[in-house]
Amino acid sequence: MKMSQIGEDSFIERIRETMASNLAEGVMGIGDDCAVIPLEKDRLMLLSTDSLIEGCHFIKDKISGRDLAYKAVMVNVSDIAAMGGRGLYILMSIAMPKETEESWVSDYVEGMKEACDEVGIAVIGGDTTGSKEGIFINFTIVGEVLKNRVKYRKGAKEGDVICITGVIGDALAGYEMMMKGEIGSSLFEKYCRPKAQFKEGEWLGGESSVTAMMDISDGLVQDLTRMMKASVCGAEVDLEQIPLSEAFREFARKHKWSAEEKAITSGEEYCLLLTVDSAKYKVLSEEFEKQFGRSLYVIGTVNEGLGVNFTKKGQKVKIESEGYVHF
Amino acid sequence: MKMSQIGEDSFIERIRETMASNLAEGVMGIGDDCAVIPLEKDRLMLLSTDSLIEGCHFIKDKISGRDLAYKAVMVNVSDIAAMGGRGLYILMSIAMPKETEESWVSDYVEGMKEACDEVGIAVIGGDTTGSKEGIFINFTIVGEVLKNRVKYRKGAKEGDVICITGVIGDALAGYEMMMKGEIGSSLFEKYCRPKAQFKEGEWLGGESSVTAMMDISDGLVQDLTRMMKASVCGAEVDLEQIPLSEAFREFARKHKWSAEEKAITSGEEYCLLLTVDSAKYKVLSEEFEKQFGRSLYVIGTVNEGLGVNFTKKGQKVKIESEGYVHF
Numbered sequence: 001m002k003m004s005q006i007g008e009d010s011f012i013e014r015i016r017e018t019m020a021s022n023l024a025e026g027v028m029g030i031g032d033d034c035a036v037i038p039l040e041k042d043r044l045m046l047l048s049t050d051s052l053i054e055g056c057h058f059i060k061d062k063i064s065g066r067d068l069a070y071k072a073v074m075v076n077v078s079d080i081a082a083m084g085g086r087g088l089y090i091l092m093s094i095a096m097p098k099e100t101e102e103s104w105v106s107d108y109v110e111g112m113k114e115a116c117d118e119v120g121i122a123v124i125g126g127d128t129t130g131s132k133e134g135i136f137i138n139f140t141i142v143g144e145v146l147k148n149r150v151k152y153r154k155g156a157k158e159g160d161v162i163c164i165t166g167v168i169g170d171a172l173a174g175y176e177m178m179m180k181g182e183i184g185s186s187l188f189e190k191y192c193r194p195k196a197q198f199k200e201g202e203w204l205g206g207e208s209s210v211t212a213m214m215d216i217s218d219g220l221v222q223d224l225t226r227m228m229k230a231s232v233c234g235a236e237v238d239l240e241q242i243p244l245s246e247a248f249r250e251f252a253r254k255h256k257w258s259a260e261e262k263a264i265t266s267g268e269e270y271c272l273l274l275t276v277d278s279a280k281y282k283v284l285s286e287e288f289e290k291q292f293g294r295s296l297y298v299i300g301t302v303n304e305g306l307g308v309n310f311t312k313k314g315q316k317v318k319i320e321s322e323g324y325v326h327f
Numbered sequence: 328m329k330m331s332q333i334g335e336d337s338f339i340e341r342i343r344e345t346m347a348s349n350l351a352e353g354v355m356g357i358g359d360d361c362a363v364i365p366l367e368k369d370r371l372m373l374l375s376t377d378s379l380i381e382g383c384h385f386i387k388d389k390i391s392g393r394d395l396a397y398k399a400v401m402v403n404v405s406d407i408a409a410m411g412g413r414g415l416y417i418l419m420s421i422a423m424p425k426e427t428e429e430s431w432v433s434d435y436v437e438g439m440k441e442a443c444d445e446v447g448i449a450v451i452g453g454d455t456t457g458s459k460e461g462i463f464i465n466f467t468i469v470g471e472v473l474k475n476r477v478k479y480r481k482g483a484k485e486g487d488v489i490c491i492t493g494v495i496g497d498a499l500a501g502y503e504m505m506m507k508g509e510i511g512s513s514l515f516e517k518y519c520r521p522k523a524q525f526k527e528g529e530w531l532g533g534e535s536s537v538t539a540m541m542d543i544s545d546g547l548v549q550d551l552t553r554m555m556k557a558s559v560c561g562a563e564v565d566l567e568q569i570p571l572s573e574a575f576r577e578f579a580r581k582h583k584w585s586a587e588e589k590a591i592t593s594g595e596e597y598c599l600l601l602t603v604d605s606a607k608y609k610v611l612s613e614e615f616e617k618q619f620g621r622s623l624y625v626i627g628t629v630n631e632g633l634g635v636n637f638t639k640k641g642q643k644v645k646i647e648s649e650g651y652v653h654f
Contacts, residue, residue, distance in 0.1 A: 003432060004425035008455050011432065015419070015450060018440050022449035027416070035452035037416065037469070040367035047452055049418040049467055055459035056422070089354070089364065091376040092342070093465050095383070098331035105330060105338065113345050122349035123342060125362035125374055127465070128335050132382035138420050138454070138465035140376055142364070 009226075031230065032153050033082040033214050034143070044150055046143040048079035054134040062178050065104040066111035067192040068137070073115035075217070076141035077196035078270040082215040083152070084205020085145030087119055087198060092126035093138040100135070119198055149205035151213035156231035156275035160211050160302040163281075165200050166271030166294075168220060169248040169263030176255075186247050194270045201272055203291060209280035216269040220299075221319055223273055225308050231275075234305030239264070239312045243297040264310065265321045275302055336553075358557065359480050360409040360541050361470070371477055373470040375406035381461040389505050392431040393438035394519040395464070400442035402544070403468035404523035405597040409542040410479070411532020412472030414446055414525060419453035420465040427462070446525055476532035478540035483558035483602040487538050487629040490608075492527050493598030493621075495547060496575040496590030503582075513574050521597040528599055530618055536607035543596040548646055550600055552635050558602075561632030566591070566639045570624040591637065592648045602629055 003011070016030040023029050028036040034046040052072050054060055063071075073090060080087040092112065096105075116123060121141075156162075174191025182188065197215075204210050212231055216223050220237070228235050239260040244252075252259035276284055281298070288296040310317045330338070343357040350356050355363040361373040379399050381387055390398075400417060407414040419439065423432075443450060448468075483489075501518025509515065524542075531537050539558055543550050547564075555562050566587040571579075579586035603611055608625070615623040637644045 001429035002425060003423055003427040003429070003457075006429055006432065011455055012453075015436055015439075015453070018436050019443065019450040022443055023451070024449070027449070027451060029449065029451035030453065035416070035418065037451070045372075047416070047418060047467075047469065049420050049452060049454050049465070051420045051422050051454050051456050051463065051465065053422045053456060053458045053463065056457055089362070089374070091362065091374060091467055093376050093378045095378050095380045095463065096330055098329060100330040102328035102330070102333055105333065109342055109345050112342075116346065116349055122351070122354070122356065123346040124350070124354060124356035124364070125376060126339075126342070126357070127376050127378050128338055129378050129380060130330075130383055131380045131463075133460065136378065136380065136422065136458075136463040136465075138376070138378065138463075140374075140418055140467040142374065 033079040034085070036150065039144070042147040044145050044147055046080050046083050046085045046145055047140065048076060049138060049140040050075050050079070052137040054136065060135060063192055065107035066114070069108045069111035070115040070193050072137050072139050073112060073119070074194050074196040074270065076139045077119050077121070077198050078215045078217070080141055080143035081196055081198045081201025082213055082272060083145060084149045084201060084213060085143040086202050087121045087141055087143045089122055089124045089142040090116065091140040092123055094126070095129045095131035095136040097133060098130055119196065145205060151205055151210055151274070153212055153214050153227045153230040155212040156227060156233050156302045157211055158233060158302055158304045159278050160275040161278050161281050161298050162224070162235055162237065162300040162302060163274050163276055163296050163298055164216070164220070164243065164271055165197050165274070165296060166269070167243045167245045167248065168216065168269045168271065169244050169252070169259065169266050171268040172262060172266035173248050173251040187251060191268065194268065196270055197272050200292060204272065204274060207284055209277045209284050211275045211277060213272055213274040216271055216273050217267055219267045220264040220273065221308065227273065228302070228306070228308055231302070234303045235300055235308045236303055237264070237300035237308065237310050239310055239317060241297070241299045261317065261319065264319070360406040361412070363477065366471070369474040371472050371474055373407050373410050373412045373472055374467065375403060376465060376467040377402050377406070379464040381463065387462060390519055392434035393441070396435045396438035397442040397520050399464050399466050400439060400446065401521050401523040401597065403466045404446050404448070404525050405542045405544070407468055407470035408523055408525045408528025409540055409599060410472055411476045411528060411540060412470040413529050414448045414468055414470040416449055416451045416469040417443065418467040419450055421453070422456045422458035422463040424460060425457055446523065472532060478532055478537055478601070480539055480541045480554045480557040482539040483554060483560050483629045484538055485560060485629055485631045486605050487602040488605050488608050488625050489551070489562055489564065489627040489629060490601050490603055490623050490625050491543070491570070491598055492524055492601070492623060493596070494570045494572045494575065495543060495596045495598065496571050496579070496586065496593050498595045499589060499593035500575050500578040514578060518595065521595060523597055524599050527619060531599065531601060534611055536604045536611050538602045538604060540599055540601040543598055543600050544594055546594045547591040547600065548635065554600065555629070555633070555635055558629070561630045562627055562635045563630055564591070564627035564635065564637050566637055566644060568624070568626045588644065588646065591646070
């Protein structure tokens, strides 16, 4: 058997099972956007790590060093936002061939600085090594959150409404444009320089009506499935309620994509996916709109079933693609 | 200009300079074995990250998945030990091709578990992704230490004695043996399954006579140079005092190596390098020997100069090789 047959989720599950006995009380390990470690009083430390691999997550000729580093920071910050927390520090590992150009390296450092400044975090360590071929990047982020503000994947309850904090689909279109060399558009920008919703995440952490939260990194289909599995619930999503940008609609039309069905498989979106107590949704969404100047989009409801269903005009829609599959 | 001309240290220095303004008070970033973040009361959090890259740090056909994971954990634990701290948690990122065999993956998870159990730490998170080619591993470790026990690279003072906590050279010989397929010897074992000196590190953290500490990962020449640079001191090391194992001496004879001169360039040793107040060395070393059943080896003294000199029978020796160079 090979890794392609084992799959990412079952490999992670294997590690989780093997390592479970080593965990001290109150420490939450593998299975959410961040690991959670209790600190003094009501503070929790959040930790997350993400790799970006050349040829797999990015193509060096297609993305600048600046954008790549910017994105790597934002991807990590998004994991902290997904738990309702605030990012503090980053450790940055990079392995690169010794032929890597100085201009690329300078760009990279600048992009990292830019993103860190935007979010208010600091790089406090890392590892720099050579590689034989290809660039490998790994960022680890440290954040914190108060105990009464932390959000997990596991809190969704039957009857909750399912919301997302932004349009989806742009990253997938942006990726396609990048691959064709069509750079500079808003879609390309969304893919290459995603904005982690760190303000939204921290704000939503303070709202008790939010029952579960995570970020969309592997696509709504996979990520919502993970959230429902963690919450031991099911979900029904109405494709007609999926918010899309005008640019994405235009791109989908041009490429004869079924817009919503593509959007729900788009990974690397880095908006937030959350479930909200339905009785409190109205108040929450009004407050959200006041804070952030846009809607908290409802896309479906949590039910008692297992698994996630997608409907269009009341009819169940079969989803062909799962989204991003690592193996 | 390329990365091979910039070099690892000046790249790290560039990041340190760029990011310095983002650091909160009391937080120590790039420049030591770990980053240091103040927690409540007198606790400090320690963070370190290390990558192992296929084709660069390891060759998949030459080392088992079990040994590789074991080593990756120990490399990280060693960084915490170097600061006088105790390791608590690890985040493990791995990128591998989808063709990676299940047996390798199982082995890998077991090796990780084995090392974690030995040291008393837990894996609490990570990232698993595909790679196009080659295996890329990154571990991040979280540890802690009390404020009055933390050791830095920067504390060495003129007149201090320089010590190491174990023999060196074995890892280099072990590497050579591995490359020739001569597996199973004690030297091979030292290279493939290094033991982090976590008990020694934590114990030395409690000794106020220890003025500076770090681990030997890039070879004594480079690492001592870094320590002296951080301490704004110089050092003189007597090659005849370098402790060597019998197996290494034998290996050196067989390969016509100048044993001590090779040993001081051997990276991945993961024993500890420290400086000790000379007036207190005798008491410390006696206590160390009682605790660990072996000597705290004196190899030289700190002086007011800059740079590190090596002598043999009172004569200065020119060192040809620097040890492990990443670019």
